[in-house]
Amino acid sequence: MSRPSYGPLSLLAASLLPALGAPAIHSTRHGLVCVGVLLLVSLVVVRDWSSTVRRLGLVALAALSLGLSTWLYGGRDLDVAAGATLRVLYLVIPAAVLTPFIDPTRLGDHLAQRLHLPARPVVASTAALQRLEALGWQWQQIARARRARGVGADGGILHRARVTASMALSLMVSTMRMSGSMSLAMDARGFGAAHRRTFAEPAPWQRRDTAILLGGVAVAALPWLYLVVTA
Amino acid sequence: MPRTGGGRVDVRGLTWRPSGRRVPVLAGLDLRIEPGEKVLLAGASGSGKSTLLRAIAGLLQTTDVGELSGEVSVDGRHPQERAGTVGLLLQDPSAAVVADRVGRDVAFGLENTRTPPDLMPGLVAGALRAAGFPYDERRSTRTLSGGETQRLALAGALALRPQVLLLDEPTSMLDADNAARVRRSVLAACEQQGTTLVVVEHQIGPWVEHLDRCVVLDRSGAVIADGRPGEVLARLGESLAAEGIWVPDLPAPRPLSVDPVLVTPTLHVPVGEVLLAAERVGVTYGSPFGGSAGEPRNVALDDVSCVLHEGESVVLGGGSGAGKSTLLAALAGLQAPDRGAVHIHPRLAGRKGRVLHRLTSPELAARVAWVPQLPEHGLVTHTVLDELLVSARALGQPAAAAERRARALLEHLGLAALAGSSVHHLSGGEQRRLVVAAALVHGPAGLLLDEPTVGQDRNTWAAVTGLCLAARNAGAAVGVATHDAVATHALVSPGGRTLTLERGRLT
Amino acid sequence: MSSSVESQPNRASGGRRTTVLASRPLLGYRTVDLVSAAMLGVAFGVVFWAWSLVYNAPAAALYAVFPPLTALLAGPWLLAGVVAGLLVRRPGAALLAEVVAAAVSALIGSQWGWTVLLSGALQGVGVEIALALFAWRRFGPFVAVLAGSLAAACEVVFYEWWQYVVDFSWAWKLAYLGAFVVSGAVVAGLGGLLLVRALAKTGAANAMPPGQEELERSAV
Ligand SMILES: Nc1ncnc2c1ncn2[C@@H]1O[C@H](COP(=O)(O)OP(=O)(O)OP(=O)(O)O)[C@@H](O)[C@H]1O
Ligand SMILES: Nc1ncnc2c1ncn2[C@@H]1O[C@H](COP(=O)(O)OP(=O)(O)OP(=O)(O)O)[C@@H](O)[C@H]1O
Numbered sequence: 006m007s008r009p010s011y012g013p014l015s016l017l018a019a020s021l022l023p024a025l026g027a028p029a030i031h032s033t034r035h036g037l038v039c040v041g042v043l044l045l046v047s048l049v050v051v052r053d054w055s056s057t058v059r060r061l062g063l064v065a066l067a068a069l070s071l072g073l074s075t076w077l078y079g080g081r082d083l084d085v086a087a088g089a090t091l092r093v094l095y096l097v098i099p100a101a102v103l104t105p106f107i108d109p110t111r112l113g114d115h116l117a118q119r120l121h122l123p124a125r126p127v128v129a130s131t132a133a134l135q136r137l138e139a140l141g142w143q144w145q146q147i148a149r150a151r152r153a154r155g156v157g158a159d160g161g162i163l164h165r166a167r168v169t170a171s172m173a174l175s176l177m178v179s180t181m182r183m184s185g186s187m188s189l190a191m192d193a194r195g196f197g198a199a200h201r202r203t204f205a206e207p208a209p210w211q212r213r214d215t216a217i218l219l220g221g222v223a224v225a226a227l228p229w230l231y232l233v234v235t236a
Numbered sequence: 237m238p239r240t241g242g243g244r245v246d247v248r249g250l251t252w253r254p255s256g257r258r259v260p261v262l263a264g265l266d267l268r269i270e271p272g273e274k275v276l277l278a279g280a281s282g283s284g285k286s287t288l289l290r291a292i293a294g295l296l297q298t299t300d301v302g303e304l305s306g307e308v309s310v311d312g313r314h315p316q317e318r319a320g321t322v323g324l325l326l327q328d329p330s331a332a333v334v335a336d337r338v339g340r341d342v343a344f345g346l347e348n349t350r351t352p353p354d355l356m357p358g359l360v361a362g363a364l365r366a367a368g369f370p371y372d373e374r375r376s377t378r379t380l381s382g383g384e385t386q387r388l389a390l391a392g393a394l395a396l397r398p399q400v401l402l403l404d405e406p407t408s409m410l411d412a413d414n415a416a417r418v419r420r421s422v423l424a425a426c427e428q429q430g431t432t433l434v435v436v437e438h439q440i441g442p443w444v445e446h447l448d449r450c451v452v453l454d455r456s457g458a459v460i461a462d463g464r465p466g467e468v469l470a471r472l473g474e475s476l477a478a479e480g481i482w483v484p485d486l487p488a489p490r491p492l493s494v495d496p497v498l499v500t501p502t503l504h505v506p507v508g509e510v511l512l513a514a515e516r517v518g519v520t521y522g523s524p525f526g527g528s529a530g531e532p533r534n535v536a537l538d539d540v541s542c543v544l545h546e547g548e549s550v551v552l553g554g555g556s557g558a559g560k561s562t563l564l565a566a567l568a569g570l571q572a573p574d575r576g577a578v579h580i581h582p583r584l585a586g587r588k589g590r591v592l593h594r595l596t597s598p599e600l601a602a603r604v605a606w607v608p609q610l611p612e613h614g615l616v617t618h619t620v621l622d623e624l625l626v627s628a629r630a631l632g633q634p635a636a637a638a639e640r641r642a643r644a645l646l647e648h649l650g651l652a653a654l655a656g657s658s659v660h661h662l663s664g665g666e667q668r669r670l671v672v673a674a675a676l677v678h679g680p681a682g683l684l685l686d687e688p689t690v691g692q693d694r695n696t697w698a699a700v701t702g703l704c705l706a707a708r709n710a711g712a713a714v715g716v717a718t719h720d721a722v723a724t725h726a727l728v729s730p731g732g733r734t735l736t737l738e739r740g741r742l743t
Numbered sequence: 744m745s746s747s748v749e750s751q752p753n754r755a756s757g758g759r760r761t762t763v764l765a766s767r768p769l770l771g772y773r774t775v776d777l778v779s780a781a782m783l784g785v786a787f788g789v790v791f792w793a794w795s796l797v798y799n800a801p802a803a804a805l806y807a808v809f810p811p812l813t814a815l816l817a818g819p820w821l822l823a824g825v826v827a828g829l830l831v832r833r834p835g836a837a838l839l840a841e842v843v844a845a846a847v848s849a850l851i852g853s854q855w856g857w858t859v860l861l862s863g864a865l866q867g868v869g870v871e872i873a874l875a876l877f878a879w880r881r882f883g884p885f886v887a888v889l890a891g892s893l894a895a896a897c898e899v900v901f902y903e904w905w906q907y908v909v910d911f912s913w914a915w916k917l918a919y920l921g922a923f924v925v926s927g928a929v930v931a932g933l934g935g936l937l938l939v940r941a942l943a944k945t946g947a948a949n950a951m952p953p954g955q956e957e958l959e960r961s962a963v
């Protein structure tokens with residue numbers, strides 16, 4: 006049962022810690038230096054570029070639109086707008102880079118075993134999370150079944166909207182049906198009575214987790230250090 | 237923790253009437269099963285077998301509401317009192333997946349019974365082997381075919397090593413070889429640990445010689461036969477066959493003869509011409525959310541060409557995971573091929589031409605119909621009669637005539653009494669028949685059915701195959717993916733042929 | 744010793760509709776409660792993802808008119824908590840659903856990274872406050888609207904003012920809050936309630952109190 010070898014908690018922390026550093030960024034130059042450093046580090050870390058590029062694209066789009074609105078409504082000051090853009094980039098690039106390494110099942114393991122969150126909700130949530138893709142397929146199945154029966158989504162915009170709304174209800178119905186049968190299947194394997202349970206895989210905190218955490222702290226500190234050094 | 241020994245099951249005066257049903261599904265049922273006994277539970281589709289298994293597992297009220305009375309106990313206690321007393325394999329195996337990796341999924345029950353983690357890998361590997369699961373424990377649970385999922389779910393139930401093992405149609409989606417393997421290992425595992433076993437299966441033939449006892453439910457959920465399988469079948473064989481039981485060694489049931497008016501296509505192509513033609517079709521599966529991290533892409537079909545003629549039935553065969561369902565969906569215009577295309581007869585071209593997956597939804601519905609492998613995926617409304625009339629309404633067919641046809645089809649399939657019922661509360665076999673009927677009502681010229689006979693008793697089987705044959709004889713092109721040898725035989729001779737897929741290619 | 748008589752669901756009659764409450768104790772979550780709340784989170788995570796793909800065009804249009812108006816489009820993001828809260832009727836269900844939904848958007852790829860967890864949690868807490876005010880005994884339109892509004896208010900006051908619309912003036916920030924609350928009340932509150940009732944009608948929610956209410960109504 007091999008999994009990516011990084012602990013999810015350190016990754017999560019490293020994705021969130023930059024939020025402490027970002028507020029320090031105010032000028033364009035400051036932001037460029039910090040974001041530049043982040044991107045350089047990312048070059049080393051990233052394995053799977055296709056997924057990371059998609060995530061970074063999303064992030065860049067959001068940051069740019071924020072920058073544009075800041076420019077329009079924040080006194081049309083280019084430096085302020087660029088600062089805002091770079092601040093957001095600094096905040097979310099780590100998440101875009103690190104998220105592909107986070108495995109929901111491992112996250113569940115660590116939340117329950119390392120942070121000692123109550124096991125039943127955690128296990129139910131990881132079981133539900135692994136149905137994410139199944140729900141994506143479900144949407145396609147619903148679309149398929151409706152198309153085969155002559156009530157699919159094509160035609161005018163209004164018709165499409167109506168069909169999409171009723172498909173959304175169908176998705177919710179499927180969700181509830183899935184929840185029901187999944188609970189049945191879980192209880193059929195003893196989950197109902199399992200107020201305490203063991204876990205098939207351990208949730209170790211490894212040296213590399215400490216390293217990732219320290220990396221996150223460094224990223225949080227970098228903008229402040231820059232301020233101190235340039236002051 | 238490995239436990240040895242089986243549990244004693246005691247069901248006393250069990251009555252269960254789900255809300256929304258007038259008559260109880262089970263009425264005053266008494267059943268006592270001794271530790272280590274191996275019981276076959278048979279009965280017509282809709283007789284209450286799955287319901288009884290859920291009752292024995294103590295899980296009737298998990299998702300359903302209703303009036304329940306009587307008692308169920310395992311060794312004198314409520315079955316859910318201690319984790320892992322009973323293990324239940326559900327009829328729909330896709331419901332059972334709880335983890336993203338195979339190994340973790342099988343270990344789920346072990347975690348719940350607080351098995352020490354260092355014992356788990358061995359138990360998991362053993363259970364996977366016993367279930368005849370073809371891949372290792374690192375395989376993602378998301379990319380399995382129907383039969384593969386079924387074996388995974390079985391491994392999950394076996395790994396738990398319960399005192400009472402309840403299996404609901406454990407081999408319904410497997411080919412004969414795999415089914416035999418699974419049967420052998422289930423029996424061996426129970427033998428070894430003295431587990432009490434209750435198996436529900438329609439194809440009882442291969443099981444009877446290995447089990448101690450055979451319990452038969454009639455359509456009202458009452459026990460009509462109980463005893464050693466050989467004796468019961470010898471004594472009551474004929475009447476059980478009439479009830480719908482697949483009594484071994486009897487000749488296959490004769491497909492029902494159906495009034496052609498019910499199934500005649502509304503759109504015609506000239507006699508014997510090609511209705512659907514798949515040309516060099518290739519399909520590769522990825523993630524529904526676009527490229528996700530490192531998931532392998534799965535080639536399900538590779539360069540497949542085939543045709544379906546008017547008035548012909550074609551059976552798609554091949555092992556589990558060979559690509560049958562994928563090809564069928566492509567032939568139904570629902571799976572847009574990544575390479576190649578499926579074309580329809582020029583006379584039935586739509587506004588945008590002959591490429592099947594480019595037809596609009598009403599155009600497609602008027603031409604070809606599809607029944608998915610998991611019937612629940614084919615449902616688009618909430619009540620049985622509505623479900624049958626959806627397409628006729630969408631196509632603007634006369635309402636009264638459509639309703640007449642719908643009711644006649646329900647009658648044939650033994651669903652007449654359920655016309656007003658919720659589609660989600662049907663038994664597995666009932667739901668499948670409903671989806672088959674819904675595919676036929678509006679008279680499509682092509683019929684593509686994925687495992688339409690799974691979970692059917694003799695009578696409903698005869699009705700389903702009878703409808704397929706009647707549609708074919710009335711001029712429809714019928715494509716059926718199945719591993720049911722009897723159905724293959726009935727559909728193929730004469731006027732049909734088989735195509736065999738292997739790893740996404742026609743052989 | 745027997746599986747016979749499970750505790751009958753508690754009832755509190757409030758007007759025309761009988762209200763079926765979750766079986767007590769309130770924190771005695773059945774497996775199906777936990778799984779339903781979490782699965783609703785996942786389903787809404789997918790809905791959020793789909794919504795974020797179409798969100799930009801209308802948002803740009805509203806932005807051009809008056810920037811704080813973009814908050815009118817925020818309602819769908821609050822649905823998960825309201826729906827889970829109204830359906831499961833136990834403390835924590837709304838929070839669980841919102842957090843799971845946020846985790847799903849982060850995992851699929853969110854422009855805000857894992858900070859969405861924080862905003863998910865705040866929205867969930869908003870719904871929980873509304874339900875707690877009525878001790879998980881009332882789930883009608885008023886409570887639903889309150890839940891949607893409080894989810895919106897928590898999100899804006901504790902999060903978006905400081906992260907998202909930092910450069911708005913205070914007048915704009917208040918307008919933003921107002922638009923957000925309206926959207927939360929209408930889309931998430933009333934919309935969520937309608938969705939729950941529609942779900943109950945299909946029979947898919949029979950294991951949940953609203954499904955049982957529907958059964959009682961049709962049982963007459
Ligand atoms: N929740 C429910 N509400 C109403 N009716 C129900 C419900 N569950 C089951 N039924 C009905 O109870 C009957 C027995 O269902 P069950 O699933 O036990 O049948 P089965 O013997 O397993 O059939 P199959 O062989 O087709 O799987 C069916 O007629 C079904 O429609
Ligand atoms: N959604 C999916 N994502 C990825 N791979 C898939 C998906 N669905 C099917 N596959 C894979 O594609 C191949 C063909 O699947 P398909 O369902 O067509 O097989 P099948 O012949 O119908 O099998 P069965 O008899 O078990 O139903 C299998 O290897 C399967 O693992």
Ligand SMILES: [Mg+2]
Nearest residue numbers: 286327663664
């Ligand atoms: Mg059944």
Ligand SMILES: [Mg+2]
Nearest residue numbers: 382560561609
């Ligand atoms: Mg298949």
